[in-house]
Amino acid sequence: MKNASLAMNGGPRAVRALKPGPTKLGREELAELIDLWAFSPANRRKLLAILWSEKNLHGPHLFRYYNPRPSKVLAAERLxxxxxxxxxxLAVNSCTSALIASFRALGIGMGDEVIVPGYTFFATAATVCACNAIPVIADVDDTLTLDPKDVERKITKRTKAIAVVHMRGAPAQMDEIMKLARRHKLAVVEDVAQACGGSYKGRMLGAIGSTGCFSFDFYKILNCGEGGFVTTNREWLYTRAQSWHDTAACWRPNRYASERREGELFCGENYRMSELQGAVALAQIRKAGKFLKGYRANRDRILTALRLPEGVALRRLADPAGDTGVCIVLFLPDVERTQWALKALKAEGVPAGGVYDSEVKDWHIYRYWEHVMERKAVAPDGLPWSGVPKSELPRYRPEMCPRTLDYLSRAILVDVKWSYSAADCRGIAAGINKVLREV
Ligand SMILES: Cc1ncc(COP(=O)(O)O)c(C=O)c1O
Structure with a gap:
């Protein structure tokens, strides 16, 4: 018997229309954000009064996919x-994530080797291990980036990629690295965490290798608290990186479609960027030109005023025009004079620091990467180290990259800020000149 009262049989609907209730995110959340910015108490009160006077406030949709309003993350990606x-x-939640997504997109896994520089933030090597692959550590030279000659010596039958790092704001020697990669059929992952906006012979860093990996953490040229980007010209790598960063391509545009070709779908992780980070990243990208102009102008102001005595050298730049200007690196003749100069510069108020004095740990120097040096594993399976016959594993030793340690022990990094005034730059240069005259 047909029940005429059922809506499916023409009866009245039990639920007429569900009214959209208040959104979960509202005034309180925005008030917390206002609190993060240091407004004067009077303006803070005014802002909060406006916030509470708004009727029918619709909170934001902070998930990048299916946002009814234009997505900030998407806008940041496009810009x-x-x-x-x-x-x-591809926007992600860190450069660490960008590196893992890149290695995964390239199909790097157990038994593979990736060459990394001995001077880089530890994440470049740790992410290789996170993919169950083996980091092979190569020397840096007087550019403080990968020494192409040592990279060539470190290539084995297991090598799949070179993770080249544009360290301390300056481009690596990309012609030589790309030539090696082509000759040995290797992928090149550019770690641009420290050099966003830099270039090499007219091409932006992150647009030269297979992929580029950027950090937007609090310390970087552009920042949104935590965040990062993968850049690439290869659609297939983008698709696979998107898959890895999105659990398993869960939210791609045609989300339930079968894979177009083998290798498109696999289980991944969640590295998605939220709309909060996306909004801040978007504003930061718009300001990139202003920041870079400031860094470069202040670097030039300091450099023109420097009078370097014999025996003190500036870091060699693979392409001076592509340097971001965030840092000036000086090499002194020996460790003793470097240590003395660092103390003297500190006393002068010059924002300078050393890198390696063999006592203070620094996660940017390979010899302190205990996790790698001692082949630590997260699980009883012993991966990544158990993925390669023991006799074929690299022999990690504290002194294995002597040139790296030599350069780092004699390096002084002078921090350049985009916001320095001309007087700040004059003072910094005067302080350096005063100290270097005495070394
Ligand atoms: C060279 C380099 N690579 C990778 C990273 C990791 O970046 P994130 O903190 O965004 O994961 C950093 C951060 O300091 C870095 O300096």
Whole structure:
């Protein structure tokens, strides 16, 4: 018997229309954000009064996919693609995530080797291990970036990629690295965490290798608290990186479609960027030109006023025009004079620091990467180290990259800020000149 009262049989609907209730995110959340910015108490009160006077406030949708309003993350991706000059960008929650997504997109896994520099933030090597692959550590030279000659010596039958790091704001020797990669059929992952906006012979860093990996953490040229981007010109790598960063391509545009070709779908992790980070990243990318202009102008102001005595050298730049200007690196003749100069510079108020004095740990120097040096594993399976016959594992030793340690022990890094005044730059240069005259 047909029940005429059922809506499916023409009866009245039990639920007429569900009214959209208040959103979960509202005034209180925005008030917390206002609190993060240091407003004067009077303006803070005014802002909060406006906030509470708003009727029918609709809170934001902080998930990038299916946002009914235009996504800030998508806008940041598009603007960043334009800025770097690449076809594809993928916003992620850190450069660590960008590196893992890149290695995964390239199909790097158990038994593979990736060459990394002995001077880089530990994440470049740790992310290789996170993919169950083996980091092979190569020397840096007087550019403080990978020494192409040592990279060539470190290539084995297991090598799949070179993770080249544009360290301390300056480009690595990309012609030589790319030539090696082509000759040995290797992928090149550019770690641009410290050099966003830098370039090499007219091409933006992050647009030269297979992928580029950027950090937007609090310390970087552009920042949104925590965040990062993968850049690439290869659609397939973008698709696979998107899959890895999105649990398993859960939210791609045609989310339930079968894979178009083998290798498109696999289980991944969640590295998605939220709309909060996306909004801040978007504003930061718009300011990139202003920041870079400031860094470079202040670097030039300091450099022109420097009078370097014999025996003190500036870091060699693979392409001076592509340096971001965030840092000036000086090499002194020996460790003793470097240590003395560091103390003297500190006393002068010059924002300078050393790198390696063999006592203070620094996660940027390979010899302190205990996790790698002692082949630590997260699980009883012993991966990544158990993925390669013991006799074929690299022999990690504290002194294995002597040139790296030599350069780092004689290096002085002078911090350049985009916001320095001309007088700040004059003072910094005067302080350096005063100290270097005495070394
Ligand atoms: C060279 C380099 N690579 C990778 C990272 C990791 O970046 P994130 O903190 O965004 O994961 C950093 C951060 O300091 C870095 O300096």
């Amino acid at each position: 960043f693609a334009k800025f770097i000059g690449v076809e594809h960008t």
